[in-house]
Amino acid sequence: MSRYKIKRYIVNIKSRERKIKKAIKHYNRKERYMERDLKRETVAIDMANEQVVFCASREDSFERLSENDVQFVSNERLPEDVVIEKMMVEKLLKCLALLDHSEQMLIKALYFQEKTERQLSKETGVHYSTIHSRKKKILEKLKKMLEK
Numbered sequence: 001m002s003r004y005k006i007k008r009y010i011v012n013i014k015s016r017e018r019k020i021k022k023a024i025k026h027y028n029r030k031e032r033y034m035e036r037d038l039k040r041e042t043v044a045i046d047m048a049n050e051q052v053v054f055c056a057s058r059e060d061s062f063e064r065l066s067e068n069d070v071q072f073v074s075n076e077r078l079p080e081d082v083v084i085e086k087m088m089v090e091k092l093l094k095c096l097a098l099l100d101h102s103e104q105m106l107i108k109a110l111y112f113q114e115k116t117e118r119q120l121s122k123e124t125g126v127h128y129s130t131i132h133s134r135k136k137k138i139l140e141k142l143k144k145m146l147e148k
Contacts, residue, residue: 088146095145103138110135 044053065072096104109115117135121128 091146092142095142098145099138099141103134103141106131106134107138 042055044055045051046053096107099107106120109120110117115123117128117131120126120131124131
């Protein structure tokens with residue numbers, strides 16, 4: 001006889017089976033809802049007022065919306081937004097010109113040449129945490145300049 005005791009593990013299969021069946025039922029209903037209920041139009045009859053109320057489906061076709069003269073939001077940028085953006089870019093460039101040469105070089109390397117702080121650290125020999133703190137100070141300085 002073995003000196004090791006054999007442990008028995010009993011798994012309650014019936015409770016797990018119920019949970020699985022419940023989950024399957026839930027997701028089947030969710031699938032039906034997504035496939036049919038959202039796309040189905042309904043007609044309600046109000047007997048008290050003697051009216052028929054039509055409820056369109058939540059998911060509608062482009063053709064139907066076009067027939068009903070529904071306006072769609074344009075993805076084009078508004079002229080006002082373009083002008084404001086150009087003005088902000090011009091102001092930012094003026095503020096960048098007011099920075100010291102070393103500050104300008106740091107911002108150009110990080111944002112215009114898209115170098116990481118670690119890459120710049122290897123190139124310049126300055127510790128990356130120093131570069132990070134300088135960048136934060138410069139950005140704060142630019143923010144104050146832009147707010148004026």
